[in-house]
Amino acid sequence: MDTNERSHLKSGQHIVSECHSSTAGQTQKMENGHRPAENKRYCSSSRRHFLFFFLVVGVMIFFYSTNLRDMAQEWNPKRWMQNHSTKLFFPFRKQSINNTNRSKTEPKAVAASTGFTQEAITAELPQITSISPTHEPTTRQAPPPYVSPGPYFVEYPYEYQFTINDPHKCEQEKPFVVLIVQVAPRNRAHRDIIRSTWGTEKLVHGQVVRLFFLLGMQTGDDAQQVHQQLLQESKDHHDLIQSNFVDCYKNLTIKTMVMLEWLHSFCSSTAYAMKIDSDMFLNVPNLVTVLLNAPRTNYMTGLVAHGGKVLRDLNSKWYIPWNIFSEDVYPPYALGLGYIVSLDLTKKLIEASRHVKALYIEDVYLGLCMRHLGIRPTDAPDGFYFHVFPLSYSRCDYSRIIATTTRENMDRVQIWRDFKKSGRYC
Numbered sequence: 001m002d003t004n005e006r007s008h009l010k011s012g013q014h015i016v017s018e019c020h021s022s023t024a025g026q027t028q029k030m031e032n033g034h035r036p037a038e039n040k041r042y043c044s045s046s047r048r049h050f051l052f053f054f055l056v057v058g059v060m061i062f063f064y065s066t067n068l069r070d071m072a073q074e075w076n077p078k079r080w081m082q083n084h085s086t087k088l089f090f091p092f093r094k095q096s097i098n099n100t101n102r103s104k105t106e107p108k109a110v111a112a113s114t115g116f117t118q119e120a121i122t123a124e125l126p127q128i129t130s131i132s133p134t135h136e137p138t139t140r141q142a143p144p145p146y147v148s149p150g151p152y153f154v155e156y157p158y159e160y161q162f163t164i165n166d167p168h169k170c171e172q173e174k175p176f177v178v179l180i181v182q183v184a185p186r187n188r189a190h191r192d193i194i195r196s197t198w199g200t201e202k203l204v205h206g207q208v209v210r211l212f213f214l215l216g217m218q219t220g221d222d223a224q225q226v227h228q229q230l231l232q233e234s235k236d237h238h239d240l241i242q243s244n245f246v247d248c249y250k251n252l253t254i255k256t257m258v259m260l261e262w263l264h265s266f267c268s269s270t271a272y273a274m275k276i277d278s279d280m281f282l283n284v285p286n287l288v289t290v291l292l293n294a295p296r297t298n299y300m301t302g303l304v305a306h307g308g309k310v311l312r313d314l315n316s317k318w319y320i321p322w323n324i325f326s327e328d329v330y331p332p333y334a335l336g337l338g339y340i341v342s343l344d345l346t347k348k349l350i351e352a353s354r355h356v357k358a359l360y361i362e363d364v365y366l367g368l369c370m371r372h373l374g375i376r377p378t379d380a381p382d383g384f385y386f387h388v389f390p391l392s393y394s395r396c397d398y399s400r401i402i403a404t405t406t407r408e409n410m411d412r413v414q415i416w417r418d419f420k421k422s423g424r425y426c
Contacts, residue, residue, distance in 0.1 A: 160243045160244055160245050160254070160258055161243065161244055162241065162242065162243050162244075162262070163217070163227075163242045163243065163244050164230060164231065164234050164240050164241065164242035165241055165242075165262075165266075166234070166238050166239070166240075166241070167265075167266050168266075169210070169238060169266075170210065170266050170267035170269070170270060171266065171267070171268075171269060173208055173210055174208065174269050174270070175207075175208040175209055175210035175267075175270055176207035176208055176209065176270070176271050176272070176288070176291070177207065177209055177210075177270070177271065177272040177273065177274060177287065177288065177291055177340075178209075178210050178211075178212065178263065178267055178270050178272070178273045178274070179199075179209065179210065179211045179212070179273075179274050179276060179282070179284075180212050180213075180214050180241075180259055180263075180273060180274070180275050180276070181194060181211070181212070181213050181214065181276055181277070181278050182213075182214050182215070182252070182255050182256070182259070182275065182276075182277065182278070183213050183214070183215055183278040184215060184218075184247055184278075185215045185216070185217070185218035185226050185227075185230060185242070185247055186218060186226055187278060188229075188233070190278040190279065191213050191233075191278070193412050193413060194211070194213075194278065195211075195237065195239075196413055196416075197281075197412055197413060197415075197416035198281065198282040198283070198284055198416065199211045201284035201285070204284050204285050204288045205285065205288050205289065205292065207288050207292070209284060209288065210270075211239055212239050212240070212241050213239055213240050213241065213278075214241045214242075214243075214255060214258070214259050214262070215230075215240070215241070215242050215247055216242065216243060216244070216245045216246055216247030216248075216251060216254075216255060217242070217243075217244055217245065217246055217247055218247060219246055219247075219248075230242060241262055243255075243258045245258065250360045251360075252336070252360065252361075252362040253358055253359065253360055253361070253362040253365050255362070256275065256336075256362040256365070256366065257349075257350070257353055259275060260346045260349055260350055261346075261350060263343060263346045264343075264346040264347050264350060267343065268343065270343050271291070271296060271342065271343060272291050272294070272299075272340055272341065272342055272343065273340070273341055273343060273346070274287065274338060274339070274340045274341075275336070275338065275339055275341075276337070276338040276403060277336070277337050277338065277405070279405060279406055279408075280337060280338055280403050280404065280405060280406065281398065281401075281403065281404050281405075281406050281412065281415070281416075282338070282402070282403050283398065283399070283401055283402055283403070286385070286399075286400075286401065286402050287340075287402050287403075290380070290381060290385070290402065291340065294340075294342075295342065295378075296342055296344070297342055297344045297345075298342065298344065298345065298348075298373075298375045299340070299341065299342035299345070299378060300334055300339060300340065300341045300342075300345060300366075300370060300375070300377045300378065301334060301339065301340050301377060301378045301379070301380050302334035302335060302337075302338055302339030302340060302377070302380065302386055303334065303335045303337065303338075303339075303380065303385075303386035303387075303388055304332055304333070304334050304335075304377045304378070304379050304380070305330070305332065305333055305334075305335055305367075306332050307329055308329065308330040308333070308364070309328065309329060309330075310325060310327060310328055310329065310330060318361055320359065320361070324357070324359065325357075325359060330364050330367060330368075331367050331368060331370070331371040332367060332370075332376055332377050333363050333364050333366060333367025333368075333370070333377060334363060334366070334367070334377045335363055335386070335388055336362055336363035337386070337388055337403065337405055338386060338402070338403040339363070339366075339377075345375075348373055348375075349366065349369050349370070349373070352369035352370075352372040352373050353365075353369055355372060356368050356369050356372050380402070382400075384400055384401060385401055385402040385403070386401070386402060386403050386404070387401060387403070387404035387405065388405060389405065390404060390405050390406055390407045390410075391404040391405075393410070393415050395418065395419055395425045395426070396425050396426035398415075398419055398425075399419075399425035399426065
């Protein structure tokens with residue numbers, strides 16, 4: 001074969017052209033010095049090469065498409081989470097809550113540590129809907145489900161946004177103190193109990209008191225249904241704040257930092273805020289009385305723990321590995337059952353969080369941030385004001401406290417009615 005014929009055999013397209021030209025006119029081939037038999041062998045060989053070439057290409061396409069299908073079936077985030085025993089843990093990240101062009105913070109580099117096995121949370125987050133009293137709801141797709149590489153690994157997968165919000169309520173009403181109850185999305189019963197008991201206290205000693213409930217995103221098969229119920233609840237009561245982190249115990253630090261972000265962005269004219277658990281009894285008049293005589297800056301109070309030991313028992317709910325926190329004793333911190341901060345501290349604590357390694361124990365973490373700021377929490381004026389263990393009900397005792405945990409079987413609505421009836425407390 002000459003040079004042109006060799007080059008034709010290197011390309012299927014050229015082989016087809018050559019075969020078509022040879023079958024179209026044998027006379028021309030004879031004139032060029034090719035015999036018919038040689039032409040037939042040449043075209044037969046060319047056809048075999050042509051068929052072989054397309055057979056190879058077809059096999060390659062088949063295996064390639066099969067692998068793609070297998071990969072698509074294998075890489076299913078929801079199935080991946082179901083097959084991995086790691087609990088979702090979203091740490092807090094500095095965010096632009098009001099969608100301005102505030103600068104983003106760089107992620108903190110924090111070590112991972114293995115501990116006890118965590119259950120996997122397997123459901124995808126529902127769509128994110130931002131609610132405003134003056135604007136129509138807007139919908140955007142929620143981020144994909146996230147799986148943490150370890151129970152104590154603190155990282156920043158994306159910036160948290162508010163999926164339910166009433167951003168103007170605080171500035172419009174200008175409350176003296178804002179009460180923020182951290183509660184699970186499904187726990188409508190606790191919210192309704194609070195709304196019908198101490199949450200009814202709106203004006204105390206001439207001071208405006210405002211109540212909000214803070215929650216994250218529900219997971220599970222009913223996540224979308226729960227989210228729709230929350231949207232309706234928000235329209236009915238205008239007291240819900242929801243952000244797009246997974247709502248679970250290990251994310252309480254995230255919940256608390258999101259709370260501080262919200263207060264800083266939307267309640268700047270408020271003097272104080274109190275974070276309180278949903279199973280608490282709160283004596284709002286006593287709270288306001290204390291705050292009327294409290295400092296307006298660098299103030300945090302509650303039931304302050306001093307010399308709290310760091311627990312290294314793997315079976316403890318509050319276990320902390322050495323490589324996450326190497327000290328034996330925590331700095332002073334106000335227990336998370338209910339603590340009060342002056343509003344100037346919200347911005348300072350947010351700033352401190354950029355420099356302090358995060359812990360999932362939220363009240364301890366705030367204590368670490370306070371130490372970074374060089375500010376000590378203030379002990380309550382009376383040691384009887386806060387009770388971490390449930391205080392048995394009596395009108396006299398409850399009239400002297402600010403907050404106490406309650407037993408699960410206590411009828412808090414009936415207790416409230418008895419507490420608020422006329423007559424002397426003691």
